[in-house]
Amino acid sequence: MLWLDDLDRFLLPGGLDQGILSALLEQRVVVMATMRSEVYGNYSERALRGVDVDVASVRRLGSRVLNLIEPLVLDRQWSETEMGRLHAHLANPDSDRRLADAAHHHGVHGIAEYLAAGPKLLEEFLTNRRQPKGHPSGAALVQAAIDLARAGISTPLPAETLLELSTCYLSAGDASRLQAESPEQALAWATEIQFGVAGMLVATDTTEAWRPFDYLVDAAASAVEATAIPDEVWEAAVRHANGGSELLPVGRSAFRFGRLVLAERCFSPLAARGNHVAMHDLGFVQRERRPEHTWPSWYRTVSETGTPMQARALGALHEIEGRWVEAAACYERAASQGDALAMRLRGVIAQRHRKDDDEAHEWYVRAAKGGDEVATAFFNEPGIYRPEMGEDLASETWDPNVEWDEEDEEPWQMTARTSRILSCNLEILADMAHDELTELGDQPISPNSFGIFFALLPASTWNQSRHWRRRVLRALDDLNEDIALGHSPHPRCTAEELALHFALQSASEMTCDELDMVAEFTQGLPERQGDYDWDVCSDLLFQDHDVLFLYDPMLQGLEHPDNPLNRRMGIGDLRPEGWFEEFGNVPPRDPSRGFSH
Template sequence: MGREPEDETGEERSVKASGSRSVAAGGDIGMVITGDNATVNSITGGTYNEPVIQARNIGNTSTGPQYTGDHFDFRGADFHDKVVAKETNYTETNYYGNVPAPADWRPVADVEPRQLGVSETLPIPGQPGIPPYVPRDCDEELEAKLAHGGLVLILGERYAGKSYTAWQGVRSLDGHVFYAPHHGEDLRDLLVALQGRTGKYVVWLDELTDHFGEGGLEPRLLGKLTGLGAVVLGTMNPDEYYRRRTRTGPGDRVVATARTVRLPREWTDAELRRLSQLDDPRAYPAYMWSGKEGAASYFAVGHLLFDEWQREGTRAEHPRGQMLVRAAVDLARCGVTGAVPVELLRQVQEQYGTEEQESFEDALAWATTSLFGVSGLLVRGEEADTWRAYGALVAEALRSDDLEPVLDGVWWLLLDAAASGAPIDRTAVLDAARAALHPRFEEGDAELMFAFADRVGGGESEGLLRRAADAGHVQATEAWAARLVDAGDEVTALRYLELAAEAGSVSAAREAGRLHRERAERWLRVAAESGDGEAAHQLGDLLGGGADPQESLRWYVKAVDAGYEAAATSLGRELINRNGRKDGEFWLRRGVALGDAQAALSLAVVLEDQRGRNAEAEELYRRAMAAGHPLASSYLGELLLRTGPVDEGEALLRRAAAQGSDEAAYWLWMRMVKSGDKPEANKWLVTAARLGHYYAKRHLGQLPGPDSDPPATVNE
C-alpha cells in the first residue's frame, strides 16, 4: 500500500488498498478505495479530505452470508465528505456498532430488576428500594413460552408490573446471558455481535414499539436473531398489540409472530394473598389498599400521587380539590373503603370548609384527572357518580404522622347517614371511630362521649353517657337521667336531674319536679292511708285541680278526721269553691282561730261579697297583711278603693303592684280608667298583663276568650 502516481489530469491520486483484508491507514489522504474480494475492509486512522471516499467489497462469492467478515470498519478515522460502503452479495448495509461482546453480557442469574426498568417505591429505612417479587399467576405461562424461544410479549397497561414479571421470567432461563438495548439503538449491531458465536441469549425490548423503525426490529432481523440463539422478550400495551397484529408494516408483522402473556393491572385474590404474606413492611398496606389499580401501580406511583396531593402548589392551585381528596381519604380512614355517592363526598368535604376560588365541580374534575398515566387522585366506583380515594393515598395517610385527625363532624355525618340508609357499612365506621376516638374518651372529653353515645347503642352508649354526665355535661346528664327513669331507678335519676337543673337546664328542672311530685304523691298516699292527718292534708293540696275534683276534698276530710286541725283552712276553701258557703265559712273561721293568714284572707274574700260585712272583711285583710300574706295588701287596697279611705287603698295597690302583684296592677288600671287618666291606665294594664293577669291579657288580645275564633289546630 502506498501513494498513487498522478492521474491524466496531473492531480495526485489517493491511496488505493486492495487484497483479501485491505487496510488504508494514516496520513492526510484524499480519496481511498478498499475492496477487491476483501472480507474485512478497514479504514483506520488518518484524515480523509476528498469529496468521495469509497470502500467496497465487490467480489465476495462465497455461498451464504459471511457475517464474521462482511463488514466495513471505519473506526478511528475522520471524514469530511460522504462515505459509501457497499456489499454486493448481502443487500443490507453493514454497520459497526457498540454492542458489547456476548462474553460481557450478564448471566440472567445476576440480572437486577432495575436493569429491566423496575421502579423503586417510596424508600423505607432498612428496606431495599424495590420490594421483593410477588409471584404472579402468569409466571408459569411466561416461563413456558420463554423456554420455547422466539419473540414473547408481556401485554399489560402501564404500571401493571410487566417489567418485574419479565425479570422473574428472564431468571428462569438457566444458562442464558442478558442484554437490554436502549430505545432507538440499532438492533442490527446485535447480528454482528452474535455472528460466529454459540450461546443462549436474552434480548430485552421494553415497550416494543419503541424498538421499531430504522435499525429497529423487523421480521428478517428477528429471524436472524432467534436463529443465532436469542430469546427476544418485550412488553406492549394490549390495545396497541391488537391494533398492530392485523396490519402489514414491518413492526406489525413482528407483533403478529409473538407469543403473548396477558398481565392484568388488577391483582387476583391469589396474588393478593401472596402479597399479604410477604415479609416486608410495605406489603400489607399494599394488600389492603392497592385495589383495582393493582399493587404494581401502588408501589410505582402511589407515593408520587400522595406527594401531588400534599404539595404546596396544589394547595395554591386547587384549594377545594385538595380538601375534596382529604374528604375521600378520611372516608377510608373512617372505614368507608368503597366508593361513595358524589353528594355524600360533597357533604364530607364541606366539613372542612368551602373555597370560593374553586367550585366543587372544578375540584372534582381536577381530582379525577389521570396522572402518571395511571389514575386520578380519586377513582371512579362501579356505580354511577361514585368515587373513592386512590388506595395509596390512604395507606400513606395512615403511615404519615403529618395528617390531622378526622374531624368529629365527619364521624357524626357518616354515622347519621348510615342510620338513614346510606350505602355505608355502619359497623366498620363504628369500629374505626372507636379506635380513633378512644384516647380522647380516656382523657374525659365529655362532649365527644355524649355525641358518640347518641349514635351507638347498648351498654357502650350507657357507659359513655354516664361518664359524660359524671363529667358535668348537661345534655348527657339529662339523657342519662331519662335512661335511669326508664330503668326504674328514680332516686339516682333525680340526683342527675337536679345537677342538670342547677347547671341551668329547664327541661331537667321540669322533669325533676314531675318526678318529685309523683314520688311525693305516692309516699303521701302511703302515709295518709295509714292514718297520718298531715300527709292527708298535703296530699289534698297536691291533688287540687287534678282529674278527680272530689279527691282533694276527700283527703282534707281524712286529715280533719285524723285530728289534724291545720287542714281546716284547706277544707274551708275547698267547700267554698264547691258552693258550700256555710260549711266553708265554718272551717275558715276554725283556721282563723288557729292563726292561719290564708284562712283570714279567704274568709275576708267570702265576707266582702256579702252585704254589710265589709268592715269585718277589712279587719281580716289587715290581720292577714300583718301575718305576712303576700296578697293581703292587694285585696285590702281594692276594698278601700270602694269603701275608703281611697288614698290608703291606692297606696296599698301601688306597693303591691311594685312587689309583683298582677291583681294590684289590674285594679289600678280600673281605678285610672274611672278617673279618666288613660295614659296611666294603659301603663297599669300592660303591667298587669306582663305579670300574667288573665283578664288583662284578654283585654289586650293576648289570650283567646269565649268570643274569640277557635284555634286552627289542637296544638294551637
C-alpha cells in the first residue's frame, strides 16, 4: 500500500501523474491519500478558470489524477455515531486522557485536528521560547494568552494587551541573548496558521483580538510543574473582566491559586450587586482569610434582605460550620419564598441531624412539587411491591413453617415460574424503554418528564446521551438473556443492577395485581415452593444494594469514587460514566454482543 499524506504535494510536474498512478494500480498497489477540502477545491474546473494560465496548467495535471479516484469526504467534526463511540470509550476509567481533553476542548476544531495539531503547536511553542534565533517575543505573546486563560479569561484578548504583558516573560538577559523581534513579527509568528488547522493564537470575531489554542492551555494547566502566573497578568485579567461576566471565573481561578485578596476583589462587587453565586464564593474566601470577623454578619444581612438563593447560600455556610439550627432557619426562609432546593436541603437536615424521617419526607414532597430534580427522583426509587390490600401469589406457594435440611439443600436458584415472570417483565420494560428512548433521544429529562424507565433513573443520569441510555436499555436485554440460557440474572455492572431492581419491582406488582396475566405467562409450569418470593430474589441476586444510594437526597455526591464516605464504604464509581464497567468478580460479557433493541 502507498500512503500519500497531503496529496497536493505530489501533484506537481515530475510527481504523481496519470501514467504513474495507472502503473501502480496494474501492480495491485493500493494507493491512499489525504487532502484538505479547501485544497481539493483548487483543482475543480471552476477554480481553474479563475487563476493564472501557468498555475492552471500545473494544476490541470493534478486534476486529471483526481478524476481517476473516488474521493471519500470526511467531515472535520465527528458524526453523532463517532462521538457516541468516543463517549463510550471515555466511560472506561482507563480511557486515553488526550481523547478526554479533545472531547472537552476541541471547539470549532475537530477531534482529530485538535489531537494532531495540538502536540505540534506545543512543540513549536516550547522550542521557540528560549531558542537563540527563535521567536522569544512571539512565544511570550502566546504565554501571556495562555496565562490569561488559566486566570479565567475566555473572551477575545486584544493584541495590545498581549503585547503589553509579553514583557513579563522576557528578562533583560533574554533581550541581550536572544534575537530581537519586532512586535509585528512576534504577532505574525504567534497567529500564523500551522499544519492546516490553527495558529498558537486563534482569530476571533473581534478585530485584532485573539485567544490561545486550547491544547496549549490544557498542557500548561496539567504540567507537573505549572509555572506561576505573574502579578501583572492577574491584574490584567481583573481589568479585562471588570464589570463583565468574567469576574466570577477570574475570582475562582484566583482562589484555586491561593490568591485570596484578588479573589475577594473579584467577588465583592458582584456580591454587592446581588449575585448569589458570588456571595457564596465570597463567603468561602472571607472564611479562609478572617473566619472570626465579617463573613457571618455580612451574609446574614444579605440573606435576610435579599433573594431566596442568598438565604440558601448562608444556610450552606452555616451547615459547613456545623450550625444546624441556623442552617435550617436559612433554608426555611428560602423555602418560604419558593426555593425548591432549599426545601430539599431542609429535608436533609431533618433526615441527617434530627433523625426525623417523617419531617424529611414532608420537605422532600414540597421540594419535588417545586421542581427539584433530586427530590423528584427520590420518589422513583425501585423496591419490591407490597400491596396494602389484595392477594400476593407468593403467599400461596411459600410455606415459612416447612423445615429444611440444610445439608441436603442445593444452591438457591429461581423457580421456573419466578424466572418466567421476571423474564416477561424484563422484556416488557425493554420494549417500553425502547419506545421511550426513540421519543427522548438526547433530550435531557426534567422533573416534569414522564416515562416508564429512563425518567425513573436517578437525577444524576438525566442529562445523559441517547447512546448512554441505549447501553442501559441493553442491560435489560442482557439480564433477560441470562434467564433464557437457564441462569439466574446476577448483575455484572451498575446499569444491570438498577435494571434488575426495576424488573423485580415490576414483577412483584404483576404477581399482586395482574393474576390473570401471571396465569397466562406461566401456563404449563409447575408450582414450586419459593415461587414469586421477590424479597429472596432481591437478597440473593445482588452483591449489594449500593446503587440505590443514588436516590437518597442525603447522599448526593456519594457516587464519586473520591467521596470520603464512598471510599470508606468501598462503594466504587457510581457516576453515570462508570455504570457499564463490569465488576471484577464476575465473568465478563461478550464485548461484541451488539444490541437487541
